């Protein structure tokens with residue numbers, strides 16, 4: 134490892150140190166801004182309280198990701214196979230992104246209830262777009278010379294898809310999926326803020342109202358860890374699948 | 380048997396193509412005889428690859444008739460194999476998987492085709508590298524693998540667009556003898572574009588010299604020297620000098 138690899142860690146340490154120092158020496162009350170040390174302590178000590186909430190949020194995110202994969206992948210492939218359909222659907226896709234998803238969160242709670250369905254739906258619509266767009270542009274980026282080669286070999290669309298287009302698009306697909314899994318937490322938490330009975334977002338709202346700011350931060354820490362964990366997981370899967378060098 | 384059409388496997392008549400009003404070629408005629416090695420030489424940008432694109436169906440020709448064994452076709456899509464300067468090996472497949480791809484997509488019998496590919500690997504000196512990936516081998520080996528794949532198309536006619544021009548001189552010489560093998564051992568009909576005049580004269584039974592745009596046939600050389608040829612042949616040297624003069628004049 135080179136010196137430059139340590140810079141992020143050093144930077145984080147400096148920020149945490151300044152934060153810790155500022156809260157202690159400036160005597161900022163713990164219900165305004167708790168020092169990192171007490172956030173970590175809370176995150177660990179209150180784990181039995183936090184864990185069920187984290188599990189709820191986590192399952193919302195995972196379900197949202199799988200729903201997004203199950204819909205975005207076929208849609209991207211269909212739009213790729215039928216450019217006319219892409220032209221028809223593209224405006225709707227873009228429009229769906231222009232709607233502030235957070236603004237419809239209250240409606241989703243009305244429609245789908247206080248349970249996890251409305252949060253899964255939120256996560257799903259947020260992740261759906263980056264996956265569809267990245268996969269579609271990955272499929273479209275395929276080198277025309279390879280397409281000619283497959284056509285000359287007499288390959289069917291299905292064979293060309295699985296042996297050429299799909300592997301070709303995988304790096305971009307994973308880039309989209311990485312964006313997706315990190316923003317998925319946002320969707321789930323917003324959904325929980327608006328109305329929920331369980332989940333880290335719910336816990337944050339509750340603790341905030343009781344001025345348990347350290348618990349709010351502890352929940353954020355858990356959320357961050359979850360998002361980071363998913364991001365790393367996707368990276369591991371990506372490296373296992375994409376072993377080739379171009 | 381005196382009908383010239385009998386000998387010609389491929390006949391192109393009156394081919395024309397223009398881009399944005401710029402004529403690349405028009406009224407172009409070309410005939411390729413069965414099991415012959417036909418070589419096309421011409422200044423850069425004259426339209427040789429465009430002609431191949433029209434033959435393979437990658438682009439549509441504006442006019443022209445392509446006759447294949449007396450059958451009129453819009454393009455040679457399913458009758459010719461095609462190989463270019465770029466090896467176009469798929470990085471996610473091993474060399475053997477790459478070589479077997481035409482057999483797989485063409486729904487050929489894999490049990491039968493695998494030993495065929497294996498034999499070709501041995502013949503082209505790739506044995507032992509079947510499970511290697513394209514990024515793990517040299518440019519010359521990649522091109523040899525592309526050559527195996529081209530043979531696995533199992534087609535009578537092979538179009539070659541500067542297949543060896545990305546290689547160093549020594550590798551090129553050894554691959555030239557492999558190209559010759561396609562004609563002698565595999566009985567293929569070959570139509571090749573090259574910039575290397577020596578290559579053209581060492582391999583070609585017929586060599587066409589094209590003019591710059593609009594591309595037309597400037598000269599046709601019939602070479603009946605037996606192959607493998609040596610470049611010290613005074614007849615070949617004379618043609619080479621002549622072709623070089625013609626090409627320089629075209630610039």
Ligand SMILES: Nc1ncnc2c1ncn2[C@@H]1O[C@H](COP(=O)(O)OP(=O)(O)OP(=O)(O)O)[C@@H](O)[C@H]1O
Nearest residue numbers: 398399403421422423424425426427428429430592
């Ligand atoms: N898609 C295209 N649009 C417009 N012009 C094109 C297109 N493709 C080729 N051309 C033009 O057609 C001409 C012939 O190109 P082509 O690639 O066939 O030349 P070439 O003889 O193969 O040259 P080289 O020996 O350098 O490979 C060039 O002038 C090129 O600019």
Ligand SMILES: [Mg+2]
Nearest residue numbers: 427428429540
């Ligand atoms: Mg060319």
